[in-house]
Amino acid sequence: MKIKKLVYSTLIILVALQGYSQKAKVVAADKKYDRYAYVDAIATYERVAEKGYKDEKMFQKLGNAYYFNAELEKAAKWYGELFAMNQEQEQEYYYRYSQCLKSVGEYAKADDMLEQFNKKSGNDKRAKLFAKHKNYLEEIKANSGRFNIEDAGINSEFSDYGTAFSGNKLVFASARDTGNVSKRVFQWTNQSFTNLYASEVNSRGNLEAPKPFGNRMNSKFHESTPVFTKDGKTVYFTRNNFLDGKKGKDDKKITLLKLYKATLENDSWGNVTELPFNSDQYSVAHPMLSPDDKTLYFASDMPGTFGQSDLFKVAINDIGSFGKPENLGATINTEGRETFPYVSDENELYFASDGHPGLGGLDVFVSKVEQDGSFKEVQNVGAPLNGPQDDFAFLIDSKTRNGFFTSNRTGGKGYDDIYKFTETRKLVCKQELAGIITDSETGIVLPNVKASLFNEKFELLKGNVSDEKGHYNFDVECGKTYYVRAEAVDYETKESKVSIITTNGTTILPIALEKAECKVAVGGDLAKCFGIKTIYFDLDKSLIKKEAAFELEKILDVMKQYPAMKLDIRSHTDSRQSAKYNEALSDRRAKSTIDWLVKSGIDASRLTGKGCGESQLVNSCADGVKCTEEQHQANRRSEFIVTSIE
Template identity: 65%
Template sequence: MKMKKLLYTTFLASVCFNGMAQKRVLDKADKEYNQYAYIDAISIYEKVADVGHKDEKMFQRLGNAYYFNAELTKALKWYDALFALNDQQEPEYYYRYAQALKSVGDYSKADKMLETFNQKVKADSRGILFENNKNYLEQIKVNSGRFDISDTGINSNQSDYGSTVFDNKLVFASGRDTGTVARKTFRWTNKSFTNLYASELKSDGSLENPIRFEKKINSKFNESTPVFTKDGKTMYFTRNNFLRGKKGKDDKSITLLKLYKADFVNDKWTNVTELPFNNDQFSVAHPALSPDEKKLYFASDMPGSLGQSDLYSVAINTDGTFGKPENLGSAINTEGRETFPFISGDNELYFASDGRPGLGGLDVFVAKINEKSGFDSVQNIGEPVNTQFDDFAFIIDSSTRKGFFSSNKEGGKGNDDIYKFTETRKLDCEKKLAGVIRDAQTNAVLSDTKVILFDAKFQQIAEVTSTTDGNYNFDVKCSKSYHVRAVKKEYETNESAISITPSADKEELDIKLEKQIKPIAVGTDLAKTLNIPIIYFDLDKSFIRTDASFELEKILAVLKQYPEMKIDVRSHTDSRQTAQYNIVLSNKRAKATIAWFVKKGISTNKLTGKGYGETQLVNKCSDDAVCTEEEHQLNRRSEFIIVSMK
């Protein structure tokens, strides 16, 4: 690499003096970029930019080169320059810019970029998730503070990440110096290739100095993210496309990632074979086993993926063969990166994603796997595990609540570091939904009421009976919507909807029931008894509106049920116009209402009526008062007072 850098310096020495030389340098950088040698490309592009050259394509590639290497704060410098030069970019640049802005805590500007991104590509789930979760920082705050984390003490100045626990050892990937004379480097990053290492777990939680894993597993290319079966006889791991001394490449001559399997025979790992769903043309990586070891989960960009990498599962048959990989679907995957899956002992899927609202870079998320192999709501596990940088490869012991994760956050020793943690409070996302059933008129509590809980699609979940003090409660899940229905004899059934927030300890939903049979007597206002809206007439009008006709049918039904009943129709106006005008208008409204009943067959001797104008306002909206149109409408009403029952 020193010779390469010397050559680049020679090229760049003439940049200020020769435009053709500058073009040759940029062409060289473009070639490096297109071959995914991002660090080499950065070296060239930055030197050109440092002499004052401004080029949109160059700024895009500088930003991307750092972005793809998870150096978001450095990417921000060039995305800033890009948008300063031209703020009309392809949609993906708004998303990358937002992620880079989050790396320095500028969430306000990041959210504006995400809003623009969502406007430009309305069907992208990343934008939709942001649009539907604009309070994501508040939600993350609620989920935060649940972990005590510390350094593992085994990190090097290279990359250390992707750990698993096996045989009381922490097995992980590391790019640390292996002591060879010529260290091999990965051209994408100019960093060392990673091999697997193992570190003994001591009783006090500390770790012994790591030693290299078996030579049969480690190759001259990248190995990472191992997982082992419980009996210790099988391991799955990630490696570059390299087996038995042969390196595979895709159509662009890039060596991608594959999953491999090895057997433990006679105290040695052997029989390294690649899994049958690998392919030279796409990557398959980061295996995880289900608790029953009947499924293998992994990340891939295989055809059919929704985003840059998706999570998949594949059945492991009893004879050791594999089924067909299945995409976990849009409940988990986005157009961004979903990667590093882990399935806990209590059947929760932990994974890293940069496609969901988060703190920046890759965040760790969790979703419960339900009985139908679907997923409950996805939640960000919060700080301090998640930061403004890449946080990933989260594993946890479901019994001890201890585990490990990887991050390139600030303050680490190397490019990526492994941290250990203890979870002090579970993110169970289950709460109590409780309330009281009451009589709507008397406010008395109603016992022995059937209360039914439905999900958002009206599928019944549970049913209880209210206690002697009218109480009921259900177990519900955060961030989900429900319907609660109360049913009691002699009462009208009532139903209310509620969305469960993750913030409060308990959700409360009281429900009031109206009696089916309501007492009436002389002086009763039928409009109130029948819950008829009090707004009937438009401004300065006396005709019966269509919506009023529907409500008047209720009064008509009562008059027909009680043929001896007589009612007095009392019409009121708001205070606008003069008092005299309003008296005239309200009289017209009373007469129009009576005429409606007569037309429907009610005898005129059963009906009286009068207009009261603005003399009986129900609020403060008298002359010269400043009121809204809605407040004025409350005064434009009719009352139906029973004056006789015989």
């Protein structure tokens, strides 16, 4: 708004200031399935890790297994190994590790992890909001087109702004020249100081010519932004620091803003008193009452403010005294300017801000006030109410959906102008988060799977169970990010992140669960159980590398669990050498694998093996066929085929 240049003395100063896996059960071989063996993968990982082998994914799985099972001390151990190996992790691991560290009393280190967790999306809330709403223009577009707007018909060539209902009158602030010979002019604009005016609303819903309102309330300095109690007998309003002919100043000799209260006596406003939480050292302005008149909202730069100006609330006690002002918190306030609050009869908080993603200058935003006093996701009310300039001081009648707001947009009559509007549809975004839970290997739907919904801070919100068709669903808020955790017996717990779109509809999140216990029959491949694609060797060599030893430790652990198990070890190559060369190389590699297991304590009689070379390709990448590296990699594999279990 143009009047925001007035810096301290004007009433607009406030604008310028302004999972992974729950631990798998150890299951003995069922007598009914005597041809199968069940392998506890997590237990194997832990035994392998205890031998000193380090693998990032393994530490993640171990940490998650204990974290999701509330064994935080054990989880702290494996998350510690994870971060010791690599400090750069997904943000949720910083949060989980911090929680585990708190459980063992390492608060300083936990705080450091939380700090890094916060830095992942930026320290500045405005940066966080931008990162969260990178498609904010699309979000605003989805909220736009809901208002029919026109000039209110009461504007002057000066500044007119900030409206309130009082009976059948619209009360507002104006710097218009009333012709008073003793008028005081504000030197920054060469306009009169603002006073309160009122316009009668006629039978056609139009506003009559404005007249001065509450002469005993208007002073020789600025007054603005009144709000009236439901009974019409009390008004709260903003004024420069001036009472009973005395002007107050801060330590820099500047007159700031304060909130005042007046009462109606014999049809005249009087008994003007200032509110007890005012100060000469900071500004308090733009009051607004809750629907029950028990809470007063306002804008201020008082101590405890996040940014240039924040929104606060204070309880109004039955005897007329006030509680302690409370900051509305990070959902509403940013490091920018939040100001001009308005609370509708439907407990919707409307306010102006340049800290939330908008179209330029101050935009009008809205958030639902919950019963516990918390706030739902902040939303931009959209164009054409919001535009490139300053838009603020929103006021709406919840029944008629008619209202007023102020803007300094192009085409106005004065510095700031009051516009009236009709809201043609409410800003309601309904989203459902749904999906099908399946077995990752077979694709079979999984009923009776526990599904839990968490917010961005990994706080549990709600839970349900998938139906007979594997379907789960949650009612969620538009524009938010959630985590869905799916847990089922004999499956690894999986946690998936999802961002909800900002238009009505359903966000689909399918979840495929992996078996936590591998069912291995004669003829089955242990490599598939542990995701072993190949045993690593140097190029053209058959010596076991460190990475190969890590994979073979898993096979070794399983064979020790099942002393009667016998394996046929097969090594495969791609086609990018001669068939004879590949057969000889793969045969040496298979024998090296067997030798490693024998040296580690496995009886040689339990092992057979051979190199298959390029004779069993899994795709069409034979000699002379052009293939990608990924396609060739699929053919370079190791197999550990079970030939006997007992």
